[in-house]
Amino acid sequence: MTLTEKILARASGKTRVAAGDNVWVNVDVLMTHDVCGPGTIGVFKREFGKAAKVWDPKRVVIIPDHYIFTADSMSNRNVDILREFVKEQGLPYFYDVIDDPDGHWQFDVSKGQTQKQYGSKYTGVCHTTLPWKGHTRPGEILFGTDSHTCMAGAFNQFATGIGNTDAGFILGTGKLLIKVPESMRFFMEGAMQPGVMAKDVILHVIGDIGFDGATYRAMQWEGPGVYGMNMDDRMTIANMAIEAGGKNAMFPCDQKTIDYVNERTAENGTKSEFEPVELDGDQKFIYDKVFDLSKLEPTVACHPDPGQRKLAKEMSNVSLDRAYIGSCTGGKTSDFLAFAQVVKGKTVKIDTFGVPATTKVVQELKDTQWDGQSVWSILESAGVRMTENASCAACLGGPVDTFGRLNTPMKCISATNRNFPGRMGNKESQVFLASPYTVAASALTGKVTDPREFIS
Numbered sequence: 113m114t115l116t117e118k119i120l121a122r123a124s125g126k127t128r129v130a131a132g133d134n135v136w137v138n139v140d141v142l143m144t145h146d147v148c149g150p151g152t153i154g155v156f157k158r159e160f161g162k163a164a165k166v167w168d169p170k171r172v173v174i175i176p177d178h179y180i181f182t183a184d185s186m187s188n189r190n191v192d193i194l195r196e197f198v199k200e201q202g203l204p205y206f207y208d209v210i211d212d213p214d215g216h217w218q219f220d221v222s223k224g225q226t227q228k229q230y231g232s233k234y235t236g237v238c239h240t241t242l243p244w245k246g247h248t249r250p251g252e253i254l255f256g257t258d259s260h261t262c263m264a265g266a267f268n269q270f271a272t273g274i275g276n277t278d279a280g281f282i283l284g285t286g287k288l289l290i291k292v293p294e295s296m297r298f299f300m301e302g303a304m305q306p307g308v309m310a311k312d313v314i315l316h317v318i319g320d321i322g323f324d325g326a327t328y329r330a331m332q333w334e335g336p337g338v339y340g341m342n343m344d345d346r347m348t349i350a351n352m353a354i355e356a357g358g359k360n361a362m363f364p365c366d367q368k369t370i371d372y373v374n375e376r377t378a379e380n381g382t383k384s385e386f387e388p389v390e391l392d393g394d395q396k397f398i399y400d401k402v403f404d405l406s407k408l409e410p411t412v413a414c415h416p417d418p419g420q421r422k423l424a425k426e427m428s429n430v431s432l433d434r435a436y437i438g439s440c441t442g443g444k445t446s447d448f449l450a451f452a453q454v455v456k457g458k459t460v461k462i463d464t465f466g467v468p469a470t471t472k473v474v475q476e477l478k479d480t481q482w483d484g485q486s487v488w489s490i491l492e493s494a495g496v497r498m499t500e501n502a503s504c505a506a507c508l509g510g511p512v513d514t515f516g517r518l519n520t521p522m523k524c525i526s527a528t529n530r531n532f533p534g535r536m537g538n539k540e541s542q543v544f545l546a547s548p549y550t551v552a553a554s555a556l557t558g559k560v561t562d563p564r565e566f567i568s
Contacts, residue, residue: 114295114397115362116330118389119270123253131294131398139171140252142282145238146176148257148275150193155280166201167286170383173205173247174198175238176217180209181229181501183221184511191217205247207235225515228500236470236502239263239351239440243343244472246382249373250365251389255282260440260529262353265331265361266346268369268388272360293359295330296321296399300337302406307564309450310345311442311527311547314352315411317403319421327357329398334364334391337405343372344446351441352529355418364391410550410562412525415542416533424550427560433522435460435555436536437496437548438467439507442527445476447548451527452487454552454566455494461558465516466491466498467505474500496555509537518543525554 113121113128121129123137144152157164166172174194179187191209198206199213209217211231223229235241239260242248250268254261257279264271274288282288298317304310318325331353338346350361363369365388377384412427414420437443437451448468468474477488491498499505499515506516507528518524518537524544526536531543546554549563556566 114395115332115389116270116295116360117292119251120292129292131292133292134289135292136287136289137253139255139282139286139288141171141173141247141254142279143173143238143242143256144279145178145258146190146194147178149174150190151276152257152279153197155276156283159280160284164284166283169201169203172203174203175207175241176209177237178504179510180503181219181225181515182511182513183219187511188217188219207233207241209234226499234471237440237504240444240469243376244470246377246380249386250369251387259354260351262358262360263347263351263440265350266343266363267373268363268365270360293328293330294398295332296326297332297334297397299402300335300405301402302337302404303340304405307410307549307567308408309547309549310341310348312408312411314349315413315421315545316408318356318418321356323355323417323419324357328359330360330362331358332362339366343368344444348441355529410547412560413531413545415531418531418545424560425562430560432462432525432554432558434524435462435464435551436506436516436524436526437551438505439528440469441529442548443467443469445473447527448477449487451548451552452490454549454563455556456490458494458556460495460555462555464496464555466496467516468502471502474502506536509535525551525560527551
């Protein structure tokens with residue numbers, strides 16, 4: 113069986129499953145956030161009763177992160193709905209934006225978008241919070257009310273996005289009926305060359321198979337090239353499985369995985385036991401291809417979908433209005449360090465926005481010193497508009513006062529994960545997806561730029 117089939121077999125109590133089988137699986141973790149959480153709660157109460165209790169409080173994780181730092185009253189109200197439910201149900205894993213369990217969230221417009229506006233529990237983007245707080249474990253089942261839940265596949269976990277109805281059912285039962293997906297294998301050899309990042313790998317692959325090339329399929333990543341990647345690299349790749357239509361991404365478990373998970377579960381007191389699924393010779397794939405990482409170059413996904421692949425060096429004639437680094441895909445500490453490596457000592461030519469994925473990233477950028485200067489200061493000195501308010505922000509548009517949102521037609525190069533028309537705001541805008549290296553180089557020149565011009 114493939115890695116995905118092994119996990120689904122275990123979770124359904126079967127010795128073996130195959131692609132196309134429909135199986136009831138026991139859920140290890142359910143995640144929801146401020147956009148889908150209120151709807152999920154509504155379904156749960158409608159179907160199980162207003163006084164119903166969730167199947168297991170310790171398996172529910174609630175993370176406000178999408179429409180948070182906005183004056184939009186309905187968005188603020190969504191966070192209050194989550195807080196009321198958490199209090200009612202006694203849920204321990206709620207990463208609230210405020211510390212008062214009886215309070216109400218309201219964004220303070222007078223403080224502006226860049227100054228910190230959150231309490232001690234707030235974390236930021238759900239998909240980066242889950243591994244940071246020890247909720248991603250090898251061999252488990254994770255469902256989340258967000259399409260990029262597939263990012264946790266980096267941890268040898270079956271993780272996929274679901275809708276409010278399915279999530280409401282899980283809240284009441286801890287189970288879900290799922291069809292076992294076919295599996296595709298992407299076998300990585302070699303190593304990435306200077307100037308090339310994991311974002312280039314996934315953009316290359318999506319360009320190869322198309323933005324619907326993995327529809328309802330598991331994207332399994334193997335090979336020596338994969339084992340050479342760190343966990344941030346794997347998360348970047350797994351995150352964008354959905355951009356190829358994938359049901360989930362799946363990475364094998366190695367010592368890097370185990371060390372990462374052990375550190376986070378110990379740090380946060382979350383469940384520490386897990387049982388990875390291992391590779392074996394009995395695997396059937398609907399697609400199987402070898403990729404040489406050493407041959408890949410900085411890559412850009414062009415408007416209007418993630419499958420429109422071009423090499424950055426071929427796009428120097430495309431002028432830009434904005435650059436953006438952030439989101440679950442491109443807002444990790446390693447992403448900002450790569451960005452800072454390019455812009456250090458220089459000045460960006462176009463409006464450039466930086467939104468850390470989590471509050472931990474904010475702190476790490478302020479604590480990390482290069483030549484006596486914090487990376488945060490290096491970015492600001494280069495002209496990057498940084499915000500301490502970690503969130504999804506403009507990655508998915510949001511209300512008009514969202515930090516970095518494209519409110520007028522413009523061309524933006526972004527380290528985010530999705531570029532369908534209107535994704536980051538204005539429907540007439542064009543979004544070009546690229547690695548933090550490429551976004552940084554392009555911010556310096558005002559046009560799409562191969563970062564190898566700045567990286568030796």
